[in-house]
Amino acid sequence: MASTRRIGIAGATGRLGSLALRLVRDAGDLEPVELDVREGLELDGIDVVFDATVLGASQQLVDAALDASVPVVVATSGWTEERIEALRARGAERIRIVPNFSLGSVLETHLATIAARHFTAVEVVEAHHDRKRDAPSGTATRTAEAIGAVRGFAPATPDEPSRGTVIAGVPVHALRLPGVVARQEVIFGGTGETLTIRHDTTSSDSYAAGILLALRAEAQPGVTVGIGDLLGLS
Ligand SMILES: NC(=O)C1=CN([C@@H]2O[C@H](COP(=O)(O)OP(=O)(O)OC[C@H]3O[C@@H](n4cnc5c(N)ncnc54)[C@H](OP(=O)(O)O)[C@@H]3O)[C@@H](O)[C@H]2O)C=CC1
Numbered sequence: 586m587a588s589t590r591r592i593g594i595a596g597a598t599g600r601l602g603s604l605a606l607r608l609v610r611d612a613g614d615l616e617p618v619e620l621d622v623r624e625g626l627e628l629d630g631i632d633v634v635f636d637a638t639v640l641g642a643s644q645q646l647v648d649a650a651l652d653a654s655v656p657v658v659v660a661t662s663g664w665t666e667e668r669i670e671a672l673r674a675r676g677a678e679r680i681r682i683v684p685n686f687s688l689g690s691v692l693e694t695h696l697a698t699i700a701a702r703h704f705t706a707v708e709v710v711e712a713h714h715d716r717k718r719d720a721p722s723g724t725a726t727r728t729a730e731a732i733g734a735v736r737g738f739a740p741a742t743p744d745e746p747s748r749g750t751v752i753a754g755v756p757v758h759a760l761r762l763p764g765v766v767a768r769q770e771v772i773f774g775g776t777g778e779t780l781t782i783r784h785d786t787t788s789s790d791s792y793a794a795g796i797l798l799a800l801r802a803e804a805q806p807g808v809t810v811g812i813g814d815l816l817g818l819s
């Protein structure tokens with residue numbers, strides 16, 4: 586009989602962490618262990634860490650997991666390409682950083698990288714609930730970085746404050762509003778036309794399948810970004 590995988594969950598009192606806690610509790614093959622980064626980072630007996638906290642705590646947790654050779658699935662936003670490259674330069678192993686667990690969001694970013702080959706101008710507009718602590722979102726940052734890696738973009742009037750934060754040459758605009766869960770539009774501009782790729786998260790239930798997929802997956806060498814590989818996208 587296969588053994589139960591013990592999942593250490595950091596941020597289990599929060600919105601995403603409590604969803605992960607419930608999913609892991611309800612899964613027959615997984616067992617939850619609540620971790621509080623503020624109270625210490627004892628990872629003995631943990632098979633995989635799931636992190637849904639804030640960037641500073643996430644960095645501490647990743648460091649502790651690397652020391653203890655425990656794989657991590659990072660849900661926390663703020664892991665920019667620059668921070669991920671710094672992890673890789675340290676030889677980090679078995680870290681998966683997932684900007685967004687929802688299938689539609691993963692597809693949106695993937696489709697945007699296809700469209701990026703054909704357009705010379707693009708902007709990203711994201712909207713989230715007003716309790717979100719960070720801006721722009723991890724998903725928008727990752728989407729801009731992925732688009733920017735396909736080809737160079739240069740926004741018109743990049744230095745105007747109302748033109749957003751420019752990430753990898755792509756202006757990113759963030760809205761924070763009650764009534765929204767999460768939404769993102771990637772808008773490409775061309776000659777006489779625009780192409781908008783839009784994803785709406787209507788419930789945090791959209792994260793469930795991706796979380797379980799990542800927690801059950803065999804940990805990959807090095808640092809993996811996203812769950813595209815687990816969905817056959819890369
Ligand atoms: N990858 C994805 O698909 C998704 C990612 N996210 C990301 O996950 C993260 C958490 O989001 P969400 O659950 O909405 O946030 P919440 O604010 O609801 O929860 C944050 C959790 O982190 C804990 N925490 C906060 N500060 C610290 C600290 N300094 N040290 C240790 N623990 C801390 C909180 O504990 P306490 O309450 O005790 O302060 C709480 O348990 C965000 O970065 C968000 O962007 C969110 C949704 C989906």
Ligand SMILES: O=C(O)C1=N[C@H](C(=O)O)C[C@H](O)C1
Nearest residue numbers: 662684685717722723724767
């Ligand atoms: O805080 C959230 O809610 C979300 N955070 C992630 C992000 O920053 O992209 C993922 C999703 O958008 C929900």
